Structures are given as C-alpha cells and as structure tokens.
Amino acid sequence: MSVTGAGVSERTGQIVDAARVLIDEGGSAALTMRALGERLGIRAPSLYKHFPDKGAVEAQVIALALRELASELERAGSLDALASAYRAYALEHPHLYRLMNSGPLPRHLLPAGVEDAAALPLVRAVGGDMDRARAVWAFAHGMVILELDGRFPPDADLDSAWRTGLKAFAVPARRRSGA
Amino acid sequence: MSVTGAGVSERTGQIVDAARVLIDEGGSAALTMRALGERLGIRAPSLYKHFPDKGAVEAQVIALALRELASELERAGSLDALASAYRAYALEHPHLYRLMNSGPLPRHLLPAGVEDAAALPLVRAVGGDMDRARAVWAFAHGMVILELDGRFPPDADLDSAWRTGLKAFAVPARRRSGA
DNA sequence: GTCTATAGCCGGATAGAC
DNA sequence: GTCTATCCGGCTATAGAC
Numbered sequence: 001m002s003v004t005g006a007g008v009s010e011r012t013g014q015i016v017d018a019a020r021v022l023i024d025e026g027g028s029a030a031l032t033m034r035a036l037g038e039r040l041g042i043r044a045p046s047l048y049k050h051f052p053d054k055g056a057v058e059a060q061v062i063a064l065a066l067r068e069l070a071s072e073l074e075r076a077g078s079l080d081a082l083a084s085a086y087r088a089y090a091l092e093h094p095h096l097y098r099l100m101n102s103g104p105l106p107r108h109l110l111p112a113g114v115e116d117a118a119a120l121p122l123v124r125a126v127g128g129d130m131d132r133a134r135a136v137w138a139f140a141h142g143m144v145i146l147e148l149d150g151r152f153p154p155d156a157d158l159d160s161a162w163r164t165g166l167k168a169f170a171v172p173a174r175r176r177s178g179a
Numbered sequence: 180m181s182v183t184g185a186g187v188s189e190r191t192g193q194i195v196d197a198a199r200v201l202i203d204e205g206g207s208a209a210l211t212m213r214a215l216g217e218r219l220g221i222r223a224p225s226l227y228k229h230f231p232d233k234g235a236v237e238a239q240v241i242a243l244a245l246r247e248l249a250s251e252l253e254r255a256g257s258l259d260a261l262a263s264a265y266r267a268y269a270l271e272h273p274h275l276y277r278l279m280n281s282g283p284l285p286r287h288l289l290p291a292g293v294e295d296a297a298a299l300p301l302v303r304a305v306g307g308d309m310d311r312a313r314a315v316w317a318f319a320h321g322m323v324i325l326e327l328d329g330r331f332p333p334d335a336d337l338d339s340a341w342r343t344g345l346k347a348f349a350v351p352a353r354r355r356s357g358a
Numbered sequence: 359g360t361c362t363a364t365a366g367c368c369g370g371a372t373a374g375a376c
Numbered sequence: 377g378t379c380t381a382t383c384c385g386g387c388t389a390t391a392g393a394c
Contacts, residue, residue, distance in 0.1 A: 101330070137325070146316070167315065
C-alpha cells in the first residue's frame with residue numbers, strides 16, 4: 001500500500017509518491033516526466049499509461065500534501081498550537097507548502113472535500129467565524145510565504161512578529177463600545 | 180525621458196518600460212527576450228548590448244514596480260487607507276504585484292533603498308513597531324495573494340475579512356492586565 | 359505496461375558580419 | 377547597436393513495436 005491509500009493500482013500510488021519526493025526535494029520545477037520516470041526505473045512515455053498528463057500527477061501530489069498538512073493540524077488544540085504546527089510544516093516542506101498554497105488550485109482534479117478538510121482545524125479554532133478564519137489564514141500564510149521567500153530582513157525576529165499577530169487575533173469579542 | 184528616470188541611456192529605459200508592459204499584461208512568463216525585442220522593433224540578440232542577461236532586465240522592472248507601489252502608498256494616511264491602496268494596486272496589477280512580492284528578491288541587482296522605501300509608509304502607520312509592521316504586512320500580503328490565486332471560496336466576503344483583520348491590528352496597546 | 363524514436367515547441371544566449 | 381545564423385538545452389507528449 002502506498003501513502004495515497006485509495007483503491008488505485010499499486011503503480012499509480014508509486015508514481016504519486018515518487019512525484020511527491022521530487023517536489024519535496026527540488027521544488028515544482030523538479031517534477032518532470034523524465035525525472036519521474038527515472039526515479040521509478042522506467043521511461044517517461046510509460047507514465048502516460050497511468051496518467052493522462054503531468055497535471056494529473058501534480059494534482060494528486062497536491063491532494064496528498066493537503067491531507068498530510070491536515071493531519072498535522074488536527075493534533076493542535078489552541079490557535080497558537082495550530083499556528084506553530086502550520087509554520088513547522090511549511091518550514092519542513094517548503095516546496096510542498098508552496099505547491100499546495102500558491103498559484104491556482106486544480107480543483108476539478110482534486111478529490112472532493114480535501115480542501116475543506118485542510119481548513120477545518122482553523123475554522124474550528126476560531127469558533128466558526130469565517131471572517132476571522134480567513135483573516136488568520138491570510139496572516140499565517142503571509143508570514144510563512146514571506147519567510148520562505150526570504151523577504152524579511154535577516155535580523156527580523158519572526159517569532160516575535162508571530163506572537164504580535166496571534167495576540168491581535170486572540171481577543172475576539174471584548175470590544176469596549178465604539179464602532 | 181522614460182518612467183525610470185535615471186541617467187541611463189534612453190534605450191535601456193525603453194527596454195525596461197516595455198518589459199514592464201509585457202509582465203503587466205501577461206505575467207512573468209510573458210517576459211521573454213524574443214517578445215521583448217519584438218515589442219521594441221528589434222531582435223532579441225540586440226538586447227544583450229544593453230543588458231547582460233534577462234535577470235538584469237527583470238530586476239529593473241521589479242525596482243520600477245516597487246517605486247510605483249511606494250508612490251501609491253505614500254498618499255495614504257491611516258492604516259485602513261494604506262490597506263485599501265495596497266489591495267487596489269495588487270488587483271490592478273496582479274502580475275507586477277506577484278513579481279515584486281513573490282519568490283526570491285534579486286537584492287544585489289536592486290538600487291539601494293528601493294525596498295525600504297516601499298516599506299516605509301507601513302512602518303510609519305504603525306508607529307515604528309516593527310513586529311506590528313511585519314504582522315500587518317503578512318496579513319495584507321496573505322489576503323492579497325490568496326485572492327489573486329483564487330484560494331478563497333467565490334462567495335467569501337473579502338471586504339469583511341479585511342475589516343476583521345484590520346480591526347484586530349488597529350488596537351495596539353490597551354491590554355487589560357493578564358499575559 | 360514497457361520500450362525506442364521522435365515530433366514539436368519554446369527558451370536563453372553567443373558568434374561574427376555590418 | 378543592430379542584424380542573421382545558430383547552438384544548446386529543456387520540456388510535454390505521441391506513434392508504434394514488443
């Protein structure tokens with residue numbers, strides 16, 4: 001059984017797993033049909049007997065990564081813990097993080113529910129307030145992607161910036177009276 | 180005089196301007212030496228008399244866009260106005276926004292101070308608190324890039340999510356007592 | 359389901375004439 | 377500073393034999 005689990009043929013699971021490794025190690029650009037074939041000990045054209053095109057393989061890797069991330073986040077209870085787990089995954093697997101969170105999502109190629117499942121832990125953590133969930137997600141994604149892209153100054157204290165942001169989002173109601 | 184201003188030869192300014200248009204209209208991938216030459220009525224190899232390689236051209240476009248964005252932001256007084264201007268620029272020039280805010284920055288090819296100048300309006304708006312500046316930037320960038328990438332559900336009320344986030348960041352001190 | 363061969367396209371960049 | 381000619385490399389994908 002491959003990591004992907006489902007009832008597909010063993011071979012397709014191996015292909016997706018190999019593609020995941022290629023991306024994890026070298027980024028999206030490292031996923032080429034030739035490299036993928038080589039890793040599996042077959043020639044690139046043979047892959048087309050299992051997948052219609054490269055996009056289909058990539059979509060399966062995205063689904064895999066989404067489930068992977070979701071399973072990490074499920075363990076977290078508080079919003080702070082959630083943020084820690086989120087950042088940790090991104091730093092451990094920057095290329096996979098980018099793949100699943102940047103650029104257009106091939107939604108029509110993704111198994112239903114995968115996207116929602118990845119979002120669920122956060123939605124729950126903010127008590128179902130979707131505006132807050134989206135704002136926190138934007139903050140977390142922004143922090144992570146700017147860090148991965150090296151956009152913060154080398155001497156920036158990112159832990160401190162995270163704390164500042166999380167503190168701002170932590171106090172939900174408790175508004176004094178004005179607008 | 181080209182938009183770039185500086186004392187470079189007229190031709191190099193025209194090249195950068197043309198490259199800016201190419202990216203603005205078709206994204207980073209649309210900037211190819213051939214397309215750039217065609218737009219200027221010359222052949223691609225001729226460009227190498229003005230720039231060492233494609234990366235140098237791209238870096239100048241980034242500098243140009245950074246200054247463009249900075250000049251839009253300078254006009255804004257409040258943090259809310261700043262956020263509006265930021266989002267407006269990103270939605271008007273999504274490809275340029277991506278170019279200057281995603282992926283690694285070729286800092287060694289950028290004129291000194293350009294990056295800081297773009298950040299200055301925000302730093303000022305949060306009273307020089309760098310943690311807060313970084314957190315707000317992450318939030319704003321996250322909102323913008325997730326919107327550009329179509330990651331929010333079609334029915335999501337993004338104005339509302341922005342308000343939620345900005346409200347959270349608006350109240351700086353005023354902490355009751357506990358941790 | 360794997361292979362070989364190859365079509366087809368696009369890209370950055372260089373050499374050398376004018 | 378512009379040109380033509382060209383090299384070199386990369387990629388996805390197909391055709392057809394086994």
